[in-house]
Amino acid sequence: NGWIYFANLSDNGYLYKINDDLTGEAKVSDVTPGFLNAQGDWLYFTNGQDMKLYKIKLDGSGKTLLSDEGTQKVILADDWIYYIKMNTGNKAPGSDSAEAAEDNRIFRIKTDGTGRQKLSGEMTGGFNLANGWIYYTGTKENILFKMKTDGTENAKVSDVTMGRFS
Numbered sequence: 001n002g003w004i005y006f007a008n009l010s011d012n013g014y015l016y017k018i019n020d021d022l023t024g025e026a027k028v029s030d031v032t033p034g035f036l037n038a039q040g041d042w043l044y045f046t047n048g049q050d051m052k053l054y055k056i057k058l059d060g061s062g063k064t065l066l067s068d069e070g071t072q073k074v075i076l077a078d079d080w081i082y083y084i085k086m087n088t089g090n091k092a093p094g095s096d097s098a099e100a101a102e103d104n105r106i107f108r109i110k111t112d113g114t115g116r117q118k119l120s121g122e123m124t125g126g127f128n129l130a131n132g133w134i135y136y137t138g139t140k141e142n143i144l145f146k147m148k149t150d151g152t153e154n155a156k157v158s159d160v161t162m163g164r165f166s
Contacts, residue, residue, distance in 0.1 A: 001058065005043055007033050013048055015060070029060040035074035037081070044081055044111065046071045051086065055111065066113040077129050077149065080108045084124055106136060108149070119151035128166055137162060 005028065008016040013032040018025040032048035042055045044066070053067040053074065070086040087103040106120040106127055120136065122145070127136035133146045135157065142161045147154040 003058070005033075005036060005038060005058075007036070007048075015043070015056070017058075028058075029056060029063070031056060031063065035072065035083075037074060037076035039076055039111070042111070044074065044076050046074055046083075053081065053083065053109070064113070066111075067109055067116065073126060075127070075129055076111070079111050080149070081111060082106065082108045082119075082127070082129060082134065082149070084127070104139060106134060117151065119147065120154070126164060135165070137165070 002020050003017045004020055005015065005017050007013045008027070011027065015028040015031050015033050016025060017028050031045070031054065033043070033045035034048050035046045037044045041058055043058060044053070044055045046052070047054050051070040051072070052065060053071045054063060054065055056063045066081070071083040072086045074081060074083045085102050085105055085107050102118060104123040105118055106124050107116060107118050109116045119134065123139040125137045125139045125142065127134055129149065132149055134149055135144060135146050137144055142163070143159055144157040144162060144165065145154060146157050
């Protein structure tokens with residue numbers, strides 16, 4: 001649509017837009033977006049104020065909560081939002097609660113907030129999507145794995161210990 005959307009660090013990290021020719025900067029909303037993704041008439045993001053997953057229309061209207069859990073590393077593909085569920089601080093990492101068993105795992109949810117699915121059972125340090133596959137590092141071994149975007153066909157890709165990747 002000719003606009004670039006961004007968190008303006010000069011204004012508390014609020015959501016702004018600027019024309020792709022770098023003119024016409026304008027504030028869109030008082031949300032503080034992280035992991036910002038655009039599709040159609042919507043922006044999808046983790047709100048820096050509560051770390052929950054939201055969508056908002058390109059004009060700043062229609063802010064909608066999609067997931068009431070802490071999210072990070074959000075990637076949008078087709079009608080799915082992929083993310084890592086984060087520990088929101090109300091339990092110790094590695095505790096035996098059912099909620100803790102979901103922390104740092106890859107999930108997906110539809111862009112309308114329905115259809116939430118846990119895709120990985122292993123704690124995940126980071127992930128990326130390419131050609132119908134999710135590539136991710138497990139936090140236990142820091143090696144690369146892959147799985148289909150529906151969570152099937154999970155397999156180790158490499159024995160090389162790695163940090164960040166793309």
